[in-house]
Amino acid sequence: MSELLWQKPGVKVDARIQHFLAGEDVILDREFFLFDIQASLAHAEGLLRIGILGADELAGIRVELDALADDWQSGAFVLDERYEDCHSAIESRLVERLGDAGRRIHTGRSRNDQILVATRLWLKDRLARMQALCVEAAEVALARAEAEAAVPLPGYTHLQRAVVSSLGMWWAAWAEGFIDDAHRARDTLAWVDANPLGSAAGYGVNLPLDRDHTTQALGFGRLQVSATYAQLSRGKFEMAAIEALSSALLDLRRLAWDLSLFTSAEYAFVALPSQYTTGSSIMPNKRNPDVIELMRATYASAAAARTEIEQLLSLPSGYHRDLQFSKGAIVHAFGRGLGALELLPDLLRNLEWKPEAMRAALDPSMYATDLAVDLAREGLPFREAYKQAADPARWAEGDPDASLQARVSPGAAAGLRLDALRARLRTE
Known part of the structure; x- marks a missing residue:
């Protein structure tokens, strides 16, 4: 591992303790790396505006940050165990290439507001993707509701035959559900769209940081004004994002349950696209609906992530290292959640209903x-x-x-x- 940012002369670093402290940070930080580069440039621009950096120094930082982003995307640079986290990797690269200009970039910021702003940008990106996927799923459901409005489908309560329903009603239900989910993603994105950069470790700094500039440069809707609240909002904003994701995954779970039932031989109302099924390792006759079963299971990851973060927040004000574990929770929740939602629109487009079987089930x-x-x-x-x-x-x-x-x-x-x-x- 490269020299630690906080290491002081005479302080011995125990490898086992450092491994525990770093945990899986360097792996998780790969999610946030490009956002940290983006925020670092905005911070450097702000330092120019208050005279901490010169124009030539900023120009060099901009070139090196762009080059680092290119190297990251091409695979020429790898964030690995050489570094404690993404922040130290970026600073190490700038110091290596630029010397003192690289050493100046951390003026006026802490790793606390660095991860806050990178995470916030990441959450905005993920919520926007979730919103777009929910809109797409709703559009497919609306089109099929119109095309298949009058096709009879048994309606069930308590898993018992209840009344005559229709594919139009079934599709319209999911359409409205995913419209709600898209609205919730949009509203949550607007709520978390607040810039924490410049709050440092939660108490500000004795510099006239141009936080309005970084807010605009990073595309935030507003400044998160209180430096202390910026720290208090960590975890709170992440939970809100997970709750928005969970709303869509709950709908997905219930939709997947319908399809699990309707594709069984006992119902035989619908056939899944072949690519959404797998074979059995022992039973040659089987095609298993594994994709929809894992879609059904995905909500559990979001629920667990929310619970993990909620339990971390049993803390007084100020920063505490406990919050490091919140990164894994959101990465795992959105990784699985968006992975499932990305498969949904094509699944909905390609379902093949069996109207004869559905009519035969009407008694x-x-x-x-x-x-x-x-x-x-x-x-x-x-x-x-x-x-x-x-x-x-x-x-x-x-x-x-x-x-x-x-x-x-x-x-x-x-x-x-x-x-x-x-x-x-x-x-x-």
Whole structure:
């Protein structure tokens, strides 16, 4: 490992202790590396504005940071165990190439606000990706809701056959769910869109840092004003982002459950695209819905990450090293969560329904609610209508198309109001 930023003469570094302190930081920091470079340049520009750096020094820093970013993306530079973290790697490179100009870049900042701003930029990027994926999933669901609006599908409550439903209702439900998730991602992004750079270790510095410049240069919506609150918000903002992600993953989990049931031989309502299934290692007859099963499981990663961060926040004000562990939580949650959401739109586009099997699963009992409502509309008190409609002797083979056409309440099969959902989606 290169010389530690905080190492002082005469202080012995125990390799085992340092390994524990660094943990998996150098691996996790690969997620934040380019964002740390971006923030380092904005900080250097700010130092020029207050006379800490000269124009030539800033020019050299800009060239070297750009070169480091290029080397990172090409694989010529690797963030590995030579460094304690991404911050020390960047500073080491600048010192190696620029000497004193590289040594000046840390003036007025701490690794605390360095990781805060890099993480904040990373969260904004991930939330924007999540929002776009939810919008795409909603668009696919809306298109299929319109195309398959009148196709009958059994509706279930308690996993028991309940009433006649439709593919239009099924698709519209997921469309509205993912529209909500997209809105939540957007709103959360706006909430975390605050610049903590320049708060240093949580108490500011005795320099007139141009924090408004770094806010604008880094594309933040606002400045996170209080230096102390910038530290207090670490973990809090991460939990908000995970909660937004969890909202989408909950919808994905329930959708995956539907598909798990509907693709089984006992239902046989739908076929998955072949690339979304795998074979058994021992049973030649099997195609397993592994992708949707792992989609269903992904919410657990987000829930665990939120819990981990929440437990870390049992702390007084000020920075504490405990917060280092929050990085792994968000990286794992968004890594799995976005990985699952990225597969969703194509899955939804390529589902193949089996209308004959769905119609065959409609039995006479599923028209009993229609009968009760018809009797009530004719003037019979609903509780009496309910009793009469509960008599199996009154059940008969129904017409699923007529049942769906009669379901005119807003949001039901004959009143899907897809235009209203599209209008809301367009506000994204």
